[in-house]
Amino acid sequence: MTRLFHACPFCTIAPPHILRRLAEAGGPAEREAASRTLDMTRQLRTARMRAMALGAPAVPVEAALLGRRMSGARSTYDADHRTRLPGRLVRGEADGASGDPAVDEAHDYAGITRDFLRQVFRRRxxxxxxxxxxxxxxxxxxxDNAFWDGGQMVYGDGDGQVFQRFTLCLDVIAHEFAHGxxxxxxxxxxxEQPGALNEHFSDVIGCLVKQWHLGxxxxxxxxxxxxxxxxxGINGNALRSMSAPGTAYDDPLIGKDPQPAHMRDLYHGTEDQGGVHINSGIPNRVFWRVATEFGGQAWGTAGQVWWSAFTTMLNARASFADAARATIAAAGTIAGTRAASVVRAAWQEAGVRVPAGARVAAGSPAGAPARPAATTGRRAKAAKPAGGRAAKPAKRAAAKVAKPAKRAMGKVAKAAKRTMGKAAGPAKRSMGKPAQRAAGTVKTAHLPTAAKRGAARGGKPAAPRPTR
Ligand SMILES: [Zn+2]
Structure with a gap:
């Protein structure tokens, strides 16, 4: 596997097969929009990969610096229909609604996603x-797309003929942030399969955030x-269906949803990075099966199992079978052997073969020996893999990102950092003590008692804090 296929350098929500079909079958306006989107996406992805190959930081310097101000502070920009990023700042963390629906949806839904991560998975x-x-x-x-470029979210307005504006859906926004x-x-x-798992995990988080927000x-x-x-007017109700992959749309303009639900229909072609938006249907259906079998809120046991497996137990080249082993092990540790059997049965039903008795996780990043939470035998530890502190693999990944980023910053960035430091001082003071505590730690001390209980059981607090 070459560096060209490094993790998620540039992840879009609308799959290329829809846009290619539209570029062939649409009217003049749709063809123009789809072709333009495909061209622009190709250029951006190539530029991103080239920059990464030359050692550019995975996270833009600005994002790295802004991150010191408070936990997940939001900045929402307007590109004014141009392609220069990030564009003109139109809404900061503490600002009220702008009146522009795209700005306010992007901003508010980013806040809901951030709050979900903090309250359900205790992640900053x-x-x-x-x-x-x-x-x-x-x-x-x-x-005609929205994308995560490795450091920020970007949303198009859609062509209005097939796609509405891409800020409309909370799950789409949460999906893209989950790539981060x-x-x-x-x-x-x-x-290929690791890429489909990457897409799958984003779909899982997208669905969980939406369901959590709606209760x-x-x-x-x-x-x-x-x-x-x-x-x-388009015959379709969404981009993908996790419960019934392959049924989200079927329209002459955009084609038929190609997602498989079973390994026998696995896509083996080279389109779409080896079918990352296509084959994700297989694990997607597995998660739906597990969540509905467990019952209750999907962000509860099912969500905790997937979070544990996908953020602490998989390596960068994991296959579907690796994901099956990891989720079975995580289920056994978090919820017991019956839960592990439910997860195993769901993968087997999708045609993913899992050796009987397999409990060892897929491995760990950088080829280090696997040491999943499941093998420690300490349930309490495994049950909160996403605690305030990043898990070890996550820490290693973050360190890898941070070092080149620091080098790349150089003198210019040091000066910028000094400036940011000055700017951050007043901002921190103006946050007030609860916000400062939230920025410095993710302990639940600052949450209302109901929220604490919700966070502890991975549930939605009785009265979530507003996100504006
Ligand atoms: Zn995606």
């Missing part, structure tokens, strides 16, 4: 260290990714 932002959340809206003209979590934990390579049980949720993103 995407990197576990309070990284700032930067978002840019109104990217380019009629841009993967980047700082398992670092799953964005190609839905697994059995009441729609399990759709991007519901409402397609304009009325």
């Amino acid at each position: 932002s995407l990197d576990g260290r309070g990284m700032a959340l930067a978002s840019t809206v109104h990217f380019d003209r009629d841009y 979590i993967t980047q700082f934990t398992s670092n799953l390579v964005y190609f 839905q049980d697994a059995k009441d949720a729609d399990w759709l990714i991007g519901a409402g993103l397609l304009v009325p």
Whole structure:
């Protein structure tokens, strides 16, 4: 595996097969928008890979510096229909609504995602260290996509003929931010099965954040990714369905949803980075099966099992079978042998073979010997893998990112850091003591008692704090 396929250098929500079909079958306006989106995406991905190959930091310097101000502070920018990033700052963490729906959706949904991570998985932002959340809206003209570029979120307005604006859906925004979590934990390579697992984990987080925000049980949720993103008139209700992969859309303009639900239909082609948005249907259905079998809230046991497996037990080149072994082991540790049997049965039903009795996780990053939580035998420790402090693999990944980033900063960035430090002082003072505590630690001391109970059991607190 070459560096060209390094983890998630540039992850989009709308899969290339939809846009390619649109570029062939659409009317003049749709063809133009789809072709333009594909071209721009190709250019951006190439530029990102080239920069990474030359040693550029995975996280832009600005994001690294802003991250010191408070845990997951949001900055939302307007690209004014151009392609220069991040664009013009239009809403900071403490600012009220701007009145622009795209700005306010990007900002508010980023806040909900950040709050979910903190309250359910006790994680400080995407990197576990309070990284700032930067978002840019109104990217380019009629841009039919949203993407995570390794350091920030970017949203197009859609062409209005097939896609609505890409800030519309909370799950889409949470999905993209989850690529950042993967980047700082398992670092799953964005190609073939590891890439499909990368996409799958983002879909899981997208669904969980939406269900948590709506207070839905697994059995009441729609399990759709991007519901409402397609304009009325297109025969489809979302980009993907986790409960019924392959059924999200079927329309002459965008083709038929190609996602398989079983290994017998695994896509073996080279499109879409080896089918990362296609084959994710297989693990997606497994998660839906497990969450509905467990019952209750999907971000509870099922969510904790997946979080543990995907953020602490998988290495960058994990296969579906590795993910199966890791989730079975995590289920056994967190919820007992019956839960492990449910997870095993769900993978087997999808055609993923798991050797009987397999309890050892897939390995750990950088080829180090696997030492998953499941093998420690300490349930309490494994049950909170996403605690305030990043897990060891995550720490190693973060350190790898941080070192080149520091080198790249050089003198210019040092000066910028001094400036930021000055700016951060007043900002920190203005936050007030609860916010300062939140910025410095993720202990639940600052949460209301109900929220503490919710965080402790991985549930939604009775009265979540507003995110504006
Ligand atoms: Zn994605």
